[in-house]
Each structure stands twice: as structure tokens, then as C-alpha cells.
Amino acid sequence: MKKIFLLCLLAFSLFSCSVDDDVQNVQIEFLPIESVVLPGAFEFGTVHEISVTYFRPSTCHVFNNFYYEINENERTIAVVAAVFQNDNCQPFEPETEEEEVSFNFQVTSNDTYTFKFWQGVDENDNDVYYIVEVPVIQ
Secondary structure (H helix, E strand, O other): OHHHHHHHHHHHHHHHOOOOOOOOEEEEEEEOEEEEEOOOOEEOOOEEEEEEEEEOOEOOEEEEEEEEEEEOOEEEEEEEEEEEEOOOOOEOOOOOOEEEEEEEEEOOOOOOEEEEEEEEEOOOOOEEEEEEEEOEEO
């Protein structure tokens, strides 16, 4: 069974790869979160949608995902953008291209949750967070 799996994997990798001169260089970048929509309290065992707003710096910045770190009941969250490196990028005027994205949060603890939303860095290159505590009711 292992031999068949390895043979299929090898065949797939050989025939699925191609060299293309038009491949764009993509970088990953964190974008500061400007605002957050959270409920005042969570109910244990439920799922809540959490919305965040950020600004796109250019036409080459595209939402990719969330950075999401868990440390007990503390959650650190940042917006991750894919940045396509090409000559067609057009910068937006500062704070004009507002985007809203959301994620679902499953409440699995009875304790208060602390959310740290990344808002960039200060003049000393220290991370700055918008910190919100949300209690859990039963």
C-alpha cells in the first residue's frame, strides 16, 4: 500500500509541476486592524462572527487569511495580506480603501476571553494591540 501511495505521489508531483515565466512574486504582509465588531458577551457553546476592518494600501494587496494565535483564553489576531509584486500596483489614498473581513469564533470555555487585535507598530517598533475582554455567560 505504501509503495502505491509513494508511486502516485511521485507521478503527481512530476506531472503537475510546470515552469512558467509569468509567475508573479507574492509576499505576505500583516495589515493593521482599524476596528472590530464583537458582542458584549459570549454564550458558552455558541459560535460568534467577529468582524474586523482594515485598509488596503494598494491594488496589489489582497486579503489572504488571519494570523490567529491561541494562548489559553487569549487570542492574538492580525490580518494577513498577499502582496503581488508587479508594475501595475496602484496605491490607494490613505484610509480610503476600507475592507471588512470576518471569522467565526467557537466559545469553548466559561472563562473570559482576551482578544489582542494587531494595529501595527509604534515609533520604537513595538507591536501595538487593541485589547478587548469578552466575558462568557451561561
